[in-house]
Amino acid sequence: MNLWEVFVDSEKELLGDAELELTIRTLNPGIHKFTYKRVRCQVSADTKQHADQLQVRLGRGQLSKNRYSIKVLGEVQRMPAKYL
Amino acid sequence: MAAPRSNREFIEACIKSGDAVRIKQEVDWENEAGAIVRRACELEAAAPFMEKIKDYPGFSYFGAPLSTYRRVAISMGMDPESTLPEIGREYLKRTNGEPIAPVVIDRKDAPCKENILKGADVDLCKLPVPLVHEGDGGRYVGTWHAVVTRHPVRGDVNWGMYRQMMWDSRTMSGAVFPFSDLGKALSSFYLPRGETCPFATAIGLSPLAAMAACAPSPIPEPELTGMLAGEPVRLVKCETSDLEVPADAEIILEGEIFPDYQVEEGPFGEYTGYRTSPRDFRVTFRVNCITYRNIATMTISNMGVPQDEGQLLRSFSLGLELEKLLKSQGIPVTGVYMHPRSTHHMMIVGVKPTYSGVAQQIGQLAFGSKLGPWFHMVMVVDDKIDIFNWDEVYHAFCTRCHPANDIHIYRNSPGTSLNPFASPHERKYSIGSKVVFDCLWPTDWDPVNEVPTLVSFKNVYPQDIQDKVTGNWTAYGYPPVK
Numbered sequence: 001m002n003l004w005e006v007f008v009d010s011e012k013e014l015l016g017d018a019e020l021e022l023t024i025r026t027l028n029p030g031i032h033k034f035t036y037k038r039v040r041c042q043v044s045a046d047t048k049q050h051a052d053q054l055q056v057r058l059g060r061g062q063l064s065k066n067r068y069s070i071k072v073l074g075e076v077q078r079m080p081a082k083y084l
Numbered sequence: 085m086a087a088p089r090s091n092r093e094f095i096e097a098c099i100k101s102g103d104a105v106r107i108k109q110e111v112d113w114e115n116e117a118g119a120i121v122r123r124a125c126e127l128e129a130a131a132p133f134m135e136k137i138k139d140y141p142g143f144s145y146f147g148a149p150l151s152t153y154r155r156v157a158i159s160m161g162m163d164p165e166s167t168l169p170e171i172g173r174e175y176l177k178r179t180n181g182e183p184i185a186p187v188v189i190d191r192k193d194a195p196c197k198e199n200i201l202k203g204a205d206v207d208l209c210k211l212p213v214p215l216v217h218e219g220d221g222g223r224y225v226g227t228w229h230a231v232v233t234r235h236p237v238r239g240d241v242n243w244g245m246y247r248q249m250m251w252d253s254r255t256m257s258g259a260v261f262p263f264s265d266l267g268k269a270l271s272s273f274y275l276p277r278g279e280t281c282p283f284a285t286a287i288g289l290s291p292l293a294a295m296a297a298c299a300p301s302p303i304p305e306p307e308l309t310g311m312l313a314g315e316p317v318r319l320v321k322c323e324t325s326d327l328e329v330p331a332d333a334e335i336i337l338e339g340e341i342f343p344d345y346q347v348e349e350g351p352f353g354e355y356t357g358y359r360t361s362p363r364d365f366r367v368t369f370r371v372n373c374i375t376y377r378n379i380a381t382m383t384i385s386n387m388g389v390p391q392d393e394g395q396l397l398r399s400f401s402l403g404l405e406l407e408k409l410l411k412s413q414g415i416p417v418t419g420v421y422m423h424p425r426s427t428h429h430m431m432i433v434g435v436k437p438t439y440s441g442v443a444q445q446i447g448q449l450a451f452g453s454k455l456g457p458w459f460h461m462v463m464v465v466d467d468k469i470d471i472f473n474w475d476e477v478y479h480a481f482c483t484r485c486h487p488a489n490d491i492h493i494y495r496n497s498p499g500t501s502l503n504p505f506a507s508p509h510e511r512k513y514s515i516g517s518k519v520v521f522d523c524l525w526p527t528d529w530d531p532v533n534e535v536p537t538l539v540s541f542k543n544v545y546p547q548d549i550q551d552k553v554t555g556n557w558t559a560y561g562y563p564p565v566k
């Protein structure tokens with residue numbers, strides 16, 4: 001089980017069945033904690049739907065009391081190929 | 085006493101004078117270190133030197149380096165007991181002299197090259213990058229540092245303190261405001277040409293190099309550091325670019341700024357005492373090389389409510405640089421002071437009011453200058469008011485500033501996205517508004533019959549009565565006055 005965190009302006013952005021593209025950060029313990037990835041994923045308000053868990057922060061860093069589950073489908077590379 | 089040449093010499097001097105404490109127990113990089121620094125700032129306590137960091141053996145932290153005037157005095161090699169006007173006069177004396185050019189030393193003599201990470205070894209997470217405040221958008225690598233760049237056409241060097249958040253092991257994103265030197269170089273040259281901009285971030289600088297990096301002075305920062313220190317600053321060439329960095333810095337990150345790729349940055353606790361600027365796509369830095377000293381110390385400024393160096397040091401240098409500017413234009417100013425608790429938003433200017441409109445002239449010059457985006461209130465008082473004494477300034481403001489005639493508002497001027505009072509639209513586009521509070525008696529009033537007389541102990545009683553009353557004060561039964 002991995003623990004992830006996302007910043008959104010509204011939790012409505014996470015609802016619905018569609019596949020989402022999100023910038024999430026890992027909360028797994030260790031020196032890489034809080035580093036980001038851009039991913040394709042599915043998010044569910046049912047914390048048992050997916051193995052990985054997601055917590056949410058709002059516009060100015062406020063932690064939402066709601067928890068979600070998340071399935072990371074793959075990493076998205078936004079950086080232009082010339083820099084890779 | 086010589087000014088400390090490095091962060092290490094500065095820590096030693098602060099410990100000796102009681103202005104820093106050595107924390108030997110292990111401290112967590114996630115929140116705990118930040119919370120210690122924050123509390124020290126709010127209590128105006130000694131700076132914490134944290135020698136043991138969880139997960140990061142061989143590294144230490146030094147927090148709140150210049151958040152008290154005592155430590156500012158120590159950084160300049162002055163007695164920590166020096167008063168603010170004394171420190172200010174010394175800053176003006178040193179920075180009005182001849183620029184002192186830096187010297188470039190051999191890399192084998194540069195402490196910052198003791199450890200070098202390149203290629204696949206580059207990982208910012210190998211450094212103890214702190215989570216400064218709970219709820220921040222990320223761990224901040226750069227909170228007390230200098231981003232070193234060179235102007236692509238003019239060739240002059242810029243050291244600027246622009247916050248940098250770690251996005252992943254090799255990527256940082258930061259708030260480089262559009263009106264800053266780096267912001268202008270990026271928008272005028274690198275972005276239109278689609279070229280990457282080489283940069284180096286130096287962390288754990290000598291306190292005077294850090295002071296120069298956040299001073300709004302037109303003098304290039306390496307020369308300004310030399311002037312402040314009274315001797316040349318030692319630089320060394322980078323591993324991966326032609327840039328030169330302070331050789332005694334604790335940690336150096338080298339890399340490139342992308343012209344056409346940005347990642348999210350923020351939110352972050354800011355000098356206004358709030359998290360105001362929104363999370364947004366901001367200037368993005370790719371790190372290609374990390375060099376650092378053995379037992380490197382990472383410096384942390386924790387911005388929030390007063391007082392930290394974001395307010396104290398910036399108020400100090402913004403006020404003094406404005407004083408230089410106003411004097412250079414022949415305006416009869418007697419002093420300029422920014423109270424750190426105004427979060428460097430209010431300039432208090434003392435002036436000999438020998439002609440009408442001088443308050444507006446001061447305001448327009450101040451707001452129209454390079455310093456202007458950083459404050460939005462100018463309060464002008466006459467030379468009889470002690471600008472360092474808020475009680476006197478506040479009394480003048482509340483009694484002399486005519487609500488209909490003496491408050492002058494300017495709209496649509498440069499501001500910052502950090503202004504808590506600004507609307508979301510104004511924040512996004514760095515739009516500001518400004519106000520001048522003219523607390524001078526109008527020059528067309530008859531000074532004898534129309535200007536009110538200040539009724540105070542010092543102003544209305546003859547000197548012999550004042551001396552008698554002060555001399556007898558304890559005899560009257562009062563405790564002594566400090």
Ligand SMILES: Cc1cc2nc3c(=O)[nH]c(=O)nc-3n(C[C@H](O)[C@H](O)[C@H](O)COP(=O)(O)O)c2cc1C
Nearest residue numbers: 244245246247259260261264265298299300385394
């Ligand atoms: C702790 C601290 C953090 C700062 N962070 C930023 C920042 O993120 N972005 C910015 O443009 N200026 C920031 N500043 C202000 C700049 O350092 C300052 O304006 C400096 O003069 C560099 O700007 P310049 O290159 O325009 O001269 C900060 C200052 C301090 C003391």
